[in-house]
Amino acid sequence: MTLEAGMCANGHVSYPTHPLCPECGEPQEETFDLADRTAEVVTWTHSTATPPGVREPNTLAIVEFDITDVSDASDEFVRALGQVTTDEVETGDTVEPVYVEELRDPDAGIKVPESQDWDGYRWDPV
Amino acid sequence: MGVAVIGASMTKFGQRDAWIRELLSQAGEECLTDAGVAPDDVEHLYVSNMASGEFEGQTGIMNLLAHDLGVLPAYSERVDQTSSSGGAGIYEAWQSVASGASEMTLLVGGEKMTHKTTGQATDIIASITHPDEYKHGVTLPSFAGMTARHYLERFDAPRESLARVAVKNHRNGVDNPKAQFQTEITMEKALESPIIADPLRLYDFCPITDGSAALMFTTEERAKEITDEYALVSGIGGATDTHVVHERDDPTVMGGVVESSKEAYEMAGLSPEDLDVAELHDMFTILEFLQLEGIGVAEQGTAWEMAMDGATAKDGELPINTSGGLKSKGHPLGASGVAQGVEIYEQLVGEAGPRQVEADTALACNVGGFGNCVITTIMEAAE
Numbered sequence: 001m002t003l004e005a006g007m008c009a010n011g012h013v014s015y016p017t018h019p020l021c022p023e024c025g026e027p028q029e030e031t032f033d034l035a036d037r038t039a040e041v042v043t044w045t046h047s048t049a050t051p052p053g054v055r056e057p058n059t060l061a062i063v064e065f066d067i068t069d070v071s072d073a074s075d076e077f078v079r080a081l082g083q084v085t086t087d088e089v090e091t092g093d094t095v096e097p098v099y100v101e102e103l104r105d106p107d108a109g110i111k112v113p114e115s116q117d118w119d120g121y122r123w124d125p126v
Numbered sequence: 127m128g129v130a131v132i133g134a135s136m137t138k139f140g141q142r143d144a145w146i147r148e149l150l151s152q153a154g155e156e157c158l159t160d161a162g163v164a165p166d167d168v169e170h171l172y173v174s175n176m177a178s179g180e181f182e183g184q185t186g187i188m189n190l191l192a193h194d195l196g197v198l199p200a201y202s203e204r205v206d207q208t209s210s211s212g213g214a215g216i217y218e219a220w221q222s223v224a225s226g227a228s229e230m231t232l233l234v235g236g237e238k239m240t241h242k243t244t245g246q247a248t249d250i251i252a253s254i255t256h257p258d259e260y261k262h263g264v265t266l267p268s269f270a271g272m273t274a275r276h277y278l279e280r281f282d283a284p285r286e287s288l289a290r291v292a293v294k295n296h297r298n299g300v301d302n303p304k305a306q307f308q309t310e311i312t313m314e315k316a317l318e319s320p321i322i323a324d325p326l327r328l329y330d331f332c333p334i335t336d337g338s339a340a341l342m343f344t345t346e347e348r349a350k351e352i353t354d355e356y357a358l359v360s361g362i363g364g365a366t367d368t369h370v371v372h373e374r375d376d377p378t379v380m381g382g383v384v385e386s387s388k389e390a391y392e393m394a395g396l397s398p399e400d401l402d403v404a405e406l407h408d409m410f411t412i413l414e415f416l417q418l419e420g421i422g423v424a425e426q427g428t429a430w431e432m433a434m435d436g437a438t439a440k441d442g443e444l445p446i447n448t449s450g451g452l453k454s455k456g457h458p459l460g461a462s463g464v465a466q467g468v469e470i471y472e473q474l475v476g477e478a479g480p481r482q483v484e485a486d487t488a489l490a491c492n493v494g495g496f497g498n499c500v501i502t503t504i505m506e507a508a509e
Contacts, residue, residue: 014373016258022368043279043377045271045323047263051249054263062272062372079372083262091279104263110180110249116257 003035003080003097003121005067011074013067032070034080034097038126039063041093042079053108059084061123063095085124097121128346129223129359131505133161134468137236139337139456140306146178146187146238149338151194153461154234157340158195162352163230165196170228174205174215174235175460180250182238191234201228205460208254209409211235212339212463213364213492213501219343220359220503229345235464236338247334251459254495256370267331269371269496270410271323276377277412278325281427285325289316290433291411292329292453298440299450301480306335306456330411335456339465349508357474361396361504363389371496378427382500383420383491390489390502391422398422401444402485403473405466407493408451414438417491418446421502440483448473448481463492467503474507 006017006028014022021028044061061084064077083103084095103120106113135156137149144152150173158165173188184190188202207214212235222228239247252265277283293313299305311329319328349356365385368374374381391397398421406417418429423444432438438446449455449469452462470488472478486507493500 014370016256016370022373043272043276045268045275045326046321047265047268047271047323048320049244049248049265049267049322050263051252051265052245058263058268060262060264060268060272062377081259081262081264081370081372091275103261109260110253111257111260116261118261120258120261 001099001119002033004031005034005078006031011072013073013075013078015078015080034065037065038094038096039065041091044089053105059087061089063123083122085122094126095123096126098124127224129220130344130346130349130356131341131471132344132349132353132356133157133342134471135160136304136339136465136468137337138304139335141240142336146182146184147190150191150234150236153338153340154195157342161342163342167230168197168200168232170222170231171197171200171202172205172215172218172233174211174464176206176208176211177250207499208494209459210463210492210494210499210501211460216467216503217362217364217501220362223343223345231343234340235461237458237460238336239334240336266496267323270412271326273377274326274412283430287430287433288330288411289313291414292316294439295447295451295453298448299454302450302455305450305454306333307454332409332452332457335458337458337461339461339468341467355475356508357471357505360506361390361394364501366499367497380416380420380497382497383417386500386502387421390504394504400487401489402487403445403483404489405469406446406491408447408453409457445483466490466492470505474505
């Protein structure tokens with residue numbers, strides 16, 4: 001499992017990946033892993049009215065990974081959304097991704113369990 | 127070809143015993159009567175609906191409604207664009223007449239939701255999100271919470287400004303007999319209600335609703351023959367933003383609102399200063415600010431000041447959501463964009479009763495997902 005970002009020939013980066021770059025329409029031919037990097041919390045919420053199979057409260061955050069060291073990248077950062085490991089989080093906190101096998105109960109929601117992955121990364125404040 | 131709206135209707139919004147079939151036929155039949163149009167005259171029928179299959183197990187509802195209303199053999203089509211299905215229906219109906227494909231088009235939007243639990247309904251709505259968002263248990267309210275926090279922190283806006291949107295729209299809803307809630311709320315009640323996705327609380331969110339709304343479209347020439355009171359669709363635009371919400375360049379800019387409204391203004395030859403009244407998609411209070419900024423009425427980061435100053439109240443410089451908005455009128459997904467159209471039509475032809483304001487030019491902005499798909503419609507009163 002990786003936290004895979006996609007990059008096109010023009011250096012535009014996105015998470016998640018897309019077949020064609022959302023910025024310029026060129027194929028995203030390269031990928032790189034964000035899982036071993038740290039990120040900064042841009043914004044967050046405690047979601048208390050959660051759907052079936054989702055923990056309550058569900059603390060979520062949008063975080064920003066600094067990618068200025070990635071050669072060929074023309075973007076300076078890339079954002080990602082994820083659950084937070086704790087309910088104690090603030091804007092500006094530094095977090096690192098930690099792997100979780102099952103982020104919600106695949107059998108409880110409306111989506112067909114086999115149609116998608118249910119594992120992924122939570123943000124753990126450093 | 128000029129496109130006119132000559133009739134409108136909506137059912138009572140709220141918790142209804144009726145299922146989707148009855149809700150749609152009730153609004154459709156009332157719209158035929160209001161427009162003075164015989165079922166035989168309808169050439170195209172559009173049904174705006176997001177999820178009758180997921181909510182009720184009933185699909186094929188355009189065929190169901192066409193048969194129930196006796197408009198056979200009219201062309202019929204279901205329009206799904208999630209929460210903006212209603213606005214997308216207006217776009218389809220406008221296109222059908224503007225292109226010459228139809229001279230008389232009926233649009234009916236509706237959704238039946240309240241028989242599901244809040245959790246089930248939230249999950250059906252959240253199923254529109256990208257798999258990499260959905261697996262984290264994200265909901266539309268949690269996007270609103272994250273966006274509101276970012277907006278308040280970045281622009282130093284007071285939390286009270288969001289509560290003022292809720293209080294205003296509940297006040298407006300008191301005068302709308304079709305609204306789900308015809309009750310005023312206080313600032314204290316809004317600010318002390320339970321947290322749903324902090325910093326947002328219960329009264330920052332629209333309810334789950336059953337209901338239906340309808341509009342009748344025809345050519346300007348035909349409208350003149352039928353009635354003295356009609357409105358013209360003078361501008362319309364639709365646009366799509368990223369599916370993954372965090373991929374947007376600026377979390378406080380709704381690109382679909384910016385692009386669709388730009389298109390609508392250009393078609394109408396108008397600018398934000400020309401608007402007399404508007405219906406905005408206040409599924410969450412924060413969205414009223416983002417849309418006021420997106421349609422060019424306020425500069426980025428300043429729309430909260432309009433709420434604090436009363437500029438968007440019914441007696442303010444630009445009344446917003448005279449219908450009560452989604453906030454108090456309710457939000458039956460596929461019906462909401464059509465109901466926005468019903469409100470601006472009634473304002474333009476002088477049929478808004480106690481909600482009436484002086485208006486020759488009106489705008490409706492219908493948002494799907496969290497700004498993922500947007501339709502902006504401008505209507506003007508016939509001269």
